[in-house]
Amino acid sequence: MLKSNSISSLPIPGVAESASGFGNAQVPPDEDGIYRRISLIDAMDSHAIPAISLKVVSDVRGVGNIEWLQRKNIKMDGRNLPLDSDGMMMINYYGGTDTFPNYPLAGIISSAFQVANGDDPQISPEVVKDKIVIFGLAAPGLYDMKPSPISRVYPGPEVHATVIENLMRGDFMRPFRAHADFVVVFLSAAIASLGLTWIATSWGIAIFIAIVLCSIAGSSFLLFANGIWMPVVTPFLAASFSSFAMILKNYLTEGRRRREIKSAFKQYLSPEVVSEISKDPESLRLGGEEKIVTLFFSDIADFTTISESTEPPALVAQLNEYFSSTTRIIQESGGTLDKYIGDAIMAFWGAPLPMDDHAAKAAIAALRIQSLLDKGSPFTTRIGIHTGPAVVGNIGSDIRFNYTAIGDTVNLASRLEGLNKKLGTRIMMSESSFEASKDFLEARRIGAVRVKGRSKPVGIYEPLGAIGESHSLSGDLLSIFSDALLLFEVGRFSEAAALFNKVAGITGDQCSKIYVGICNQYDLNPPEGFDGVINFTTK
Known part of the structure; x- marks a missing residue:
């Protein structure tokens, strides 16, 4: 049964009467609009019509019979022409536009008159002697420009010239064999899935990328070295689906717990601490639990005045630099960033990972921050530090929650930060923080205070430096x-x-x-x- 080609049509009567033969000049594109393949034989009114390129080559070679055994098997001169599963021949392009010599028709006609008149022609007849000549349209406005795999704009006549050259020279692109294609697809899927099963996700992604690159490299080698076209999309899709399935499996099983912890704490902790927690998830109990921690509050002095006298873009840039540098110091010292409150910073030490010297680390971090700001920051900050029990955990609602600390210890640290202004200090720590850090820190006692809302007095100290440092x-x-x-x-x-x-x-x-x-x-x-x-x- 012949498959009818609806785009084929006979030439006008004048041309038909003068022609020695007919061939189909229509070349339909692939589904994406690219001209990659050509049907060498089509049907019209139940008659087999060869492509014009196949007709030209068969006439030039004097081939009397072209065997069309079935749509996927065409023989010319006893030689099978390589067709793909759709019965199409892949076009082996040799380059971009103007790969083949081309001349304007006006120049050819003018040269013919010049030869007839005994003048030197503009175009020598030698350029067409013993050559196959194709007449066609190549100007962009005449709608015979085709997008090819190697050029967005490729003249239609050159498509036919390329196919003719392929057939004359036997310079074919051979499709990858179906069973070999299946093996490549299977191996791509298997390697991707096994890689993500046995190796960490990051390595699995690397394997997937390697499969894609190897597919591209392998298909390029087969194409350019051996004229074999191997599809890249199917191995890529197979590896993609396998990778997705294994990533989903990992997400739902052993990797889920670690991702939960990393997601919950990456905003608050240094990468090193997050990595340590993810190695031992049982060291952390999500939710609220009481711990002895050291709270840290800082606030920029006279920020309202500064903001009124500074242009908003400049102020935002200064604040971003301030928060970046202070947060870096907090995290480098093992602290947990709780939140930014306007121009204030809340942080704590001793959770989620326990540490024996959290009070000293908080105080030394505060000293480092003040030392950094003394080197040219537009801001002066006051810091309050207090050590005591607090409820620490993921606290909030089902819709939104934060890893934070709540309790009287938090409130007192905030009060001490505010008292710096009243007593002329920049860092103030409670007696409990001093007692927990005195083996690492030099400080001076600056009295005892009662803050609003508390009847019990609090001893207060000013950190001066780590033991052995000058002050x-x-x-x-x-x-x-x-x-x-x-x-x-x-x-x-x-x-x-x-x-x-x-x-x-x-x-x-x-x-x-x-x-x-x-x-x-x-x-x-x-x-x-x-x-x-x-x-x-x-x-």
């Missing part, structure tokens, strides 16, 4: 400050003021200056029932 207050000055603080706490305000004033005069210490003011105020109006503790009734 602005020498041992003698620290002793004088300590003596002044003791005099203040027993109500000997005038004597305390004299010593505080001495420290302030030598070092410019702001905390000593503020204590001088408090001493003078209390000396004039002694607070009733003074117990050595400064009461702050506002946040």
Whole structure:
């Protein structure tokens, strides 16, 4: 049964009467519009019509009979022509536009007149002697430009010229054998699935990419070295579906727990800590649990004033730099970033992984941040640190939750951050934080306070540096400050003021200056029932 080609039609009568033979000049594109293949024989009104290229070659070679045994098997001169599963011959292009010499028809006609008149022709007759000549349209506006695999615009006549050259030279592109295609597809799927089963997902993805690259390289080698066309899409799709299936399997089984943890903590922790947690998921219990942690609050001093005097784009850039540098220090020291609150930062140490020296790490991180900001930052920040019990975990609703800490320890750390402004310090830590870090840290006691909402006094300290590091207050000055603080706490305000004033005069210490003011105020109006503790009734 012949398959009818609906796009074939006979030439006009004048041409038909003069022609020595007919051939189908229509070449339909593939589904994507690219001209890759040609049907060498089609049917019209139940008659076999050869492609014009096949007709030309058979006439030039004097072939009397072309065997069309079935649609997928054509013989010419006893030689099988390689066809694909659709009975089409793949076109072996030799290059882009103008691969074959071409001449304008006007130049040919003009040259013919010149030869007839005995003049030197514009185009020598030698260029067409013993050649197969194709007349056709190649101008873009005449709609015979075809997209080919190697050129977006390829003249239709050159498509026929290419097919003729393929047939004359036997220069064919042979389709990959069906059973070999199946083997390649099977191997691609098997390697991708096994790779993702036995190897970590990242390695499995690398294997998948390698399969794609090998398919492209292998098909290119077969095509250019041996004239064999191997499909790339089917192995690629097979590897894709297999990879997807195995990734889904891994997601639903052994990799699920690790991904949950990494997803939950990558925003808060350094990559090293996240990696450590993912190795031992049982070390972490999702949800809320009480832990002893060290809370850290920081806030930029006079941020409202700064924001009013700075253009928004510049302010955002400065804030991004500030948050990036401070967060980096927090995470490098093992801290967990909880959240940004406006220009404030909340962080904590001691969760999700336990650590014995979390108070010291928090205080040293605070000192590193202040040291960094002293090197040219437009911001000055105040930091409060407190160590105590807090509920830590994924806290929130079913719709949205955060890994955070809640409780009185959090509130007190925030209060201490605010007290820096009242006592002239930049870092303030509670007595519990100092006691937990004193083996690693030098600090000075700066008194005891009652903050709003708490009746119990809190001892407060100012970290000065890691043990062995130099700082602005020498041992003698620290002793004088300590003596002044003791005099203040027993109500000997005038004597305390004299010593505080001495420290302030030598070092410019702001905390000593503020204590001088408090001493003078209390000396004039002694607070009733003074117990050595400064009461702050506002946040």
